[in-house]
Amino acid sequence: MVATETFKGTVLSKECLELGEGPSYDPITGRLWWFDILGSTLCELDVERGQTYTHALPFKGSVIASVDDQRQMLASDKGLYLRDRQSGVLTPYVQIEDKPSNRSNDGRVHPSGALWIGTMSRTAETGAGAIFHIAGTQVTKLFEAVSIPNGICFSPDGTIGYFNDSKVNHMMSVELDPLTGLPRSAPKVLIDQSARKGVIDGSVTDLEGTIWNSNWDGGAVDRYSPDGRHLSRHAVPVSRPTCPAFFGKALDRLAVTSCWEGLTDEERGNEPLAGALFDLGVSVRGKPEPLFKL
Numbered sequence: 001m002v003a004t005e006t007f008k009g010t011v012l013s014k015e016c017l018e019l020g021e022g023p024s025y026d027p028i029t030g031r032l033w034w035f036d037i038l039g040s041t042l043c044e045l046d047v048e049r050g051q052t053y054t055h056a057l058p059f060k061g062s063v064i065a066s067v068d069d070q071r072q073m074l075a076s077d078k079g080l081y082l083r084d085r086q087s088g089v090l091t092p093y094v095q096i097e098d099k100p101s102n103r104s105n106d107g108r109v110h111p112s113g114a115l116w117i118g119t120m121s122r123t124a125e126t127g128a129g130a131i132f133h134i135a136g137t138q139v140t141k142l143f144e145a146v147s148i149p150n151g152i153c154f155s156p157d158g159t160i161g162y163f164n165d166s167k168v169n170h171m172m173s174v175e176l177d178p179l180t181g182l183p184r185s186a187p188k189v190l191i192d193q194s195a196r197k198g199v200i201d202g203s204v205t206d207l208e209g210t211i212w213n214s215n216w217d218g219g220a221v222d223r224y225s226p227d228g229r230h231l232s233r234h235a236v237p238v239s240r241p242t243c244p245a246f247f248g249k250a251l252d253r254l255a256v257t258s259c260w261e262g263l264t265d266e267e268r269g270n271e272p273l274a275g276a277l278f279d280l281g282v283s284v285r286g287k288p289e290p291l292f293k294l
Contacts, residue, residue: 043227118149202243
């Protein structure tokens with residue numbers, strides 16, 4: 001076990017969201033975006049000014065990606081939508097699956113420009129979700145019987161994909177075609193977290209190929225090598241961090257979302273920052289998120 005490094009970061013936004021998720025930095029605007037999935041809200045942070053803005057959504061959004069300097073793509077329980085940057089107008093793009101009892105959860109754009117997106121039951125029913133690959137408007141189901149899809153991210157060259165079912169608590173790795181983001185082999189277990197405290201939640205990979213993972217209910221962000229070695233652990237001031245994202249002009253900072261979903265009133269009282277957005281306070285070699293290709 002590696003030693004846990006104390007939190008030396010800061011609070012980026014004190015908007016305490018029930019289920020803060022899906023952070024993504026947009027270098028086009030210098031804004032950091034993330035969601036309150038259960039609150040149907042899109043949040044926006046002007047990093048330079050430290051100002052947070054919130055945008056009510058007509059659905060439960062969970063993933064945002066840039067398309068170009070005019071549009072963004074949002075994944076939600078109603079499918080994929082294009083969002084006009086200036087007006088905020090939402091336009092339906094493609095449906096993920098015909099299953100109203102499900103919603104979208106974790107996802108990320110592969111270097112090829114295709115999206116991996118996970119779905120899950122609104123009540124976290126075992127095996128009710130799946131992970132999909134969306135290239136343009138073509139939707140392909142990759143993995144079935146997933147309960148809580150999380151940790152979707154990719155090696156810098158796009159040849160390896162990572163994901164997790166939080167009910168199983170294994171980080172999986174799978175060989176990919178770097179030109180399409182489609183699997184070339186069956187997934188294999190990279191990290192078995194099932195016997196340890198905390199749950200493997202959202203992840204992102206840096207330029208070195210190491211994996212930064214939020215340990216939900218473990219109060220930390222872990223860093224792993226591509227072969228699964230535990231390199232470091234960094235404490236956060238809440239028990240339930242959910243997902244990291246690189247941000248800043250040099251992409252050398254790490255933002256971390258969190259949530260208070262599932263905490264008792266007493267636990268929330270002991271964690272006044274549960275649901276806030278944090279700067280982890282470590283120097284990283286981040287990489288920009290790929291554009292989603294229509």
